[in-house]
Amino acid sequence: MQPLAITLGDPSGIGAEIVFQALQDIDVPARVFGSRALANPPGGIDFVDVGGEGPIRYGEIDAAYGRVALDSIDAALHAIEAGHCSALVTAPIHKQSVALAGSPFPGHTELLAHRAGLQRYAHDYAMYFDSPKLKSALLSVHLPLRDAVSAIDADDIAGLARLTSREYRRLYGQAPRIAVAGVNPHAGEGGKFGDEERVIGRGVARARDEGLSISGPHPADTVFLAASRGQYDVVLAMYHDQALIPIKTMAFDESVNMTIGLPYLRVSVDHGTAFDIAGRGIADAAPMRYAIRWAAKHAGSYKK
Numbered sequence: 001m002q003p004l005a006i007t008l009g010d011p012s013g014i015g016a017e018i019v020f021q022a023l024q025d026i027d028v029p030a031r032v033f034g035s036r037a038l039a040n041p042p043g044g045i046d047f048v049d050v051g052g053e054g055p056i057r058y059g060e061i062d063a064a065y066g067r068v069a070l071d072s073i074d075a076a077l078h079a080i081e082a083g084h085c086s087a088l089v090t091a092p093i094h095k096q097s098v099a100l101a102g103s104p105f106p107g108h109t110e111l112l113a114h115r116a117g118l119q120r121y122a123h124d125y126a127m128y129f130d131s132p133k134l135k136s137a138l139l140s141v142h143l144p145l146r147d148a149v150s151a152i153d154a155d156d157i158a159g160l161a162r163l164t165s166r167e168y169r170r171l172y173g174q175a176p177r178i179a180v181a182g183v184n185p186h187a188g189e190g191g192k193f194g195d196e197e198r199v200i201g202r203g204v205a206r207a208r209d210e211g212l213s214i215s216g217p218h219p220a221d222t223v224f225l226a227a228s229r230g231q232y233d234v235v236l237a238m239y240h241d242q243a244l245i246p247i248k249t250m251a252f253d254e255s256v257n258m259t260i261g262l263p264y265l266r267v268s269v270d271h272g273t274a275f276d277i278a279g280r281g282i283a284d285a286a287p288m289r290y291a292i293r294w295a296a297k298h299a300g301s302y303k304k
Helices: 015-025 063-081 095-100 108-115 145-150 154-172 196-209 220-228 240-251 286-302
Strands: 004-007 030-034 046-049 088-090 126-130 135-138 178-181 214-218 234-237 256-260 266-268
Touching: 004 015, 004 063, 004 286, 015 030, 015 286, 030 063, 046 063, 063 088, 063 095, 063 108, 088 286, 108 256, 108 266, 126 154, 126 240, 135 154, 135 220, 135 240, 154 178, 154 196, 154 234, 154 256, 154 286, 178 196, 178 220, 196 214, 214 220, 220 234, 220 240, 234 240, 256 286, 266 286
Parallel strands: 004 030, 004 088, 030 046, 088 266, 135 234, 178 214, 178 234
Antiparallel strands: 126 135, 126 256, 256 266
């Protein structure tokens, strides 16, 4: 296997700390991309220096740090495109820092999709979370809740189901049983608590007509539990926190954030830059260890 490409994310966060600790704990071929002046990689690390000036100031929002994070991603993608690295594992970036550095994208998901020429969220690419007990794809990502609910669309639901089924099959060798979450209490209770479920139901019907194994809308307060017990393989969540709350509650240390639809495997940890503890040597590397192991296990699914 070609080495994983691992980016350190925002230099003033915990990225370097958790990546270096994880690589000391596990034996996985990896090439790390970041700023030597800001990260001080230990000996034995295959490290690509993208520049930047020290000393590091932990926990600070800075355009220079955003630029290092973006340059690290660019260098890692070049290595993957050239065939020198396999999957991409990303440590967290800070949205404000990359915005100050000139990036118009709110996060890795949108940035990587743009670089790959993918345009339509839910159809061409999407955010997906994978853990041993619970897997979920998100119908929307970085939207205010009121906007996410009003944007629910039957065509997008069918598109997300199609994309999720294709990518799940690539990872696990079989089509998933997909459950679609409702957005209102009791999945609307027949329209008494909202009518969004009618739209969701039309999306489910379209996907089922295409031959997908899909059902819903199901009440969101029970569908994730049912999936965690093996009744379904993947839950399609209608908005960001609908999926993230159960996943982080049940599997914070053993979950990965994956951008499905890309021509290569990309995963990240399911947490942020943790500015409040950065530089103190107390960050937990367990989620990064899991992400690296998971990427190494599944990288072969994306061989060209």
